[in-house]
Amino acid sequence: MRPTVNDIAREAGVSLATVDRVLNARPGVREKTIRAVNDAIVKLGYVRDLNAANLARSRNYRMAVVLPDTESQFVQTLAKALTDAGSIAATARMELRLLRFPAEDPHALAALLASLPGHGFAGVALMAPETPVLRDAVRGLRARGLPVVALVSDLPNTGRDHFIGIDNRAAGRTAGVLMGRFLGGGQPRGSERSEVLVLGQSLLARDMIERRRGFDEVMLRDFPGLEVLPSLETHGSSSTLRQVVVERLASAPGVRGIYAMGDGNRALTQVLDTMGLSGKLTVICHELTPHVRQALEAGEVTAVITQNLGHLARSTLRVLRAKADNLPLDAGQEQIRIEILLRENLPPAPDSASDTPAEADDAA
Amino acid sequence: MRPTVNDIAREAGVSLATVDRVLNARPGVREKTIRAVNDAIVKLGYVRDLNAANLARSRNYRMAVVLPDTESQFVQTLAKALTDAGSIAATARMELRLLRFPAEDPHALAALLASLPGHGFAGVALMAPETPVLRDAVRGLRARGLPVVALVSDLPNTGRDHFIGIDNRAAGRTAGVLMGRFLGGGQPRGSERSEVLVLGQSLLARDMIERRRGFDEVMLRDFPGLEVLPSLETHGSSSTLRQVVVERLASAPGVRGIYAMGDGNRALTQVLDTMGLSGKLTVICHELTPHVRQALEAGEVTAVITQNLGHLARSTLRVLRAKADNLPLDAGQEQIRIEILLRENLPPAPDSASDTPAEADDAA
DNA sequence: GCAATTTTGAGGTGCGTACCTCATTTTGCG
């Protein structure tokens, strides 16, 4: 049997009350006694039964997840993954509150964050671009004891407790090798020149920059025979995307591959379709949204670089909780992997999952 | 607040004892009363607090994991992943017992399984080839109330409660597309004929067969320009592998790719190295063992099809537990994905993880 | 050496559930 507080008390030759004082860092215990108790803890290999402890203090973990109010399919999918994970974690005394902020308003975000400590939150997960105001807001939260984890896009200079997401530079590199190898390693195909088109909604966003850097890194080093054209900006607008793609493909007939770094994959496949190019180019994009899944199955998209959003959501909950309890993490479990999805290794659609919340009756 | 058993009793107009009888399926309650209690449960949305329940019955989940006593690096790595996951899960009242059986002796395995129910196990995870004796043994376990989950290789005809692993046919298909596309889609390269070598330790093992089927499926359909040579059997022996590979490569100078379906990747890279072929062929293999990781980083292996063993191990524990408690699973979380690893998206080595079991003192 | 202060002990209560006993009520049946 695992040792309990009573065993510690006996071993240390003190009373239960004293063990409790030491365990919970309550004042009024001599240094010497503290040491005696800690020695006993080490000797017996005591570990607090977190479940019993939480039961006793009837603790519940209320966490805030702060996302931009963007309507993009990625954010939508992420929000759903988080909600799903949250409703399952409800049995583990966790409560998730999804909060949205105006995507382009750092000050509104800062104000939102500042209001959190008053509402009994035990931690915050945050997906937002790093700005000076945000840095201060995050520092403020941490100063008040709230752990903060960055979601999807890192906030390296804010002192956040953890980052949950992929290394975008490595993701870009991965896209690069795939593109290079899928296009035959850069060997010229007949007399044509092979070119690759790169799309991104904004060249200022940190993740876009990193993906592009990683992509170029590999293309330059390993596939000098392929020419990567300058990035085209879509600004998140479908019409802009359509326009620039049509324009570019007309002027550059040697384009054999497209790397779509950001959103707007739906518009992209549509353009290609109307141009009669579906399935004729190597198209690599990011994030497995419902539409992308469909395009992958149809052969309109060749490969998808993605992070498993279900995993990301569950990881968020686990990390928030571990940070709230000041417990160590299982690094391997929290490592979000850069997944390569082809039509052949596409996991089955989550579908309208098993709605039955339980086997209901416990009866045998 | 979440409703408790007391709330149920009040709502249903019965006593606590009766609610308890219903909840735990104890005898001596009228059908009508049972219904009343269940109605109250539904109405209030009651969910049993599993932590409190486990505390009360001081329950611990003791699980058996049964693996072949093979010395292959894959089984070793898997065993380690399981042990690691088990030691972390120890805080959650789980205890993992690793048991090994003589790889080639189905009867010894059956005997081992038959001995389990007597030792207070709450569930069994099993990696073994399906044989008639095994089928009976598994049925016997389940008849005695022990949930059985199949690990890595499925046991479809045994009535196992769950399978944890990947779809090997899909894995083979994935290897196929990668091979095909990496070799330029089958376009002849100059005048040479492009051939692909396939290696497997035994053509009788279910997983080898399925991988090969998936691989051929894709190669025939999508890359008719590539010729896939008949599988070479290595029987798990390094020297056999060395011999057949040397032989074949000498007689078939057009080989540009190798698909290694099973173990023996270390021997393979060695042969290629001594033949001066390192990095000159497209080599695709399975499972990220320490050696394969190294070979991937060195460019001796092009791509690895793998299942994340850490995930697999944690999934095993979660599934065993859920089955023991008769709870529903989170399908998304338990879905083991077919991962494609290139040098560029290789996750960092687990390393000699953080040995510090905790932040020690809870003090602020 | 005495009072003031600090440290410690003893004990209780509650968290939500499991499991047990014994008395009391209700039901079914002849």
Place this chain on the structure above:
DNA sequence: CGCAAAATGAGGTACGCACCTCAAAATTGC
């Protein structure tokens, strides 16, 4: 109707821990 059997209620104990109170003991300062 009366009686045995079945159903239900009341209440207690335990699980491992948090948190509280009050008294007793040990230590400190003067």
